[in-house]
Amino acid sequence: MNNLKIRFIKSEDIKSLLTFYTKDRDYPKKPRKMDYDEDDIDSYIKSDHCKIVVAKIENDVVAYSIFYDLITWGYIDEICVNKSHRNIGVGTKIFKWIEKKYKNKWYCIEIAAHAENTEMIKYLTKLGFITDDKLVWKFKVLK
Numbered sequence: 001m002n003n004l005k006i007r008f009i010k011s012e013d014i015k016s017l018l019t020f021y022t023k024d025r026d027y028p029k030k031p032r033k034m035d036y037d038e039d040d041i042d043s044y045i046k047s048d049h050c051k052i053v054v055a056k057i058e059n060d061v062v063a064y065s066i067f068y069d070l071i072t073w074g075y076i077d078e079i080c081v082n083k084s085h086r087n088i089g090v091g092t093k094i095f096k097w098i099e100k101k102y103k104n105k106w107y108c109i110e111i112a113a114h115a116e117n118t119e120m121i122k123y124l125t126k127l128g129f130i131t132d133d134k135l136v137w138k139f140k141v142l143k
Contacts, residue, residue, distance in 0.1 A: 004090065006097045009052040009064070014041045016061040017054060053097060055081075055090050063090045067098060074102055076111040095127055112137055 009017065018038065044050050049070065055063035063081040067074055076098070081091045099109065111129060113120045 003057055004093065005056045006053060006093060009045055009054045011042065011045060013054050013061050014038055016059065017041065017064055053094055055094055063094055065094050065098065072107050074106045074109040076109065
């Protein structure tokens with residue numbers, strides 16, 4: 001994994017990201033109408049508070065994370081590792097990259113996981129994330 005590079009996404013990475021994102025994302029099972037397209041990713045790149053970090057090996061994006069810089073704290077919306085690159089530390093390297101980059105800016109970083117995704121919950125616990133027993137995550141469908 002010496003040739004793994006982690007950095008903020010560039011326009012040249014979009015096609016590679018979308019290729020594996022649409023094929024290999026296996027959780028959560030979002031309806032396809034919620035998927036990103038090339039214009040959405042380009043909007044993220046131009047955003048001040050929404051960020052995308054990619055992990056690349058040569059010219060291929062093998063993992064990404066979409067997160068929000070909310071001034072005093074961060075929220076990781078998505079992290080996805082290509083199936084062929086899982087369980088070798090790529091996701092952990094992305095988490096560590098984000099933590100290092102924002103360590104002196106953010107008070108905390110948050111991420112949500114579906115209760116039935118026990119593998120992800122165990123992984124997040126191993127990375128030092130804790131559960132707030134008083135927090136209730138709610139959402140409202142708009143379309």
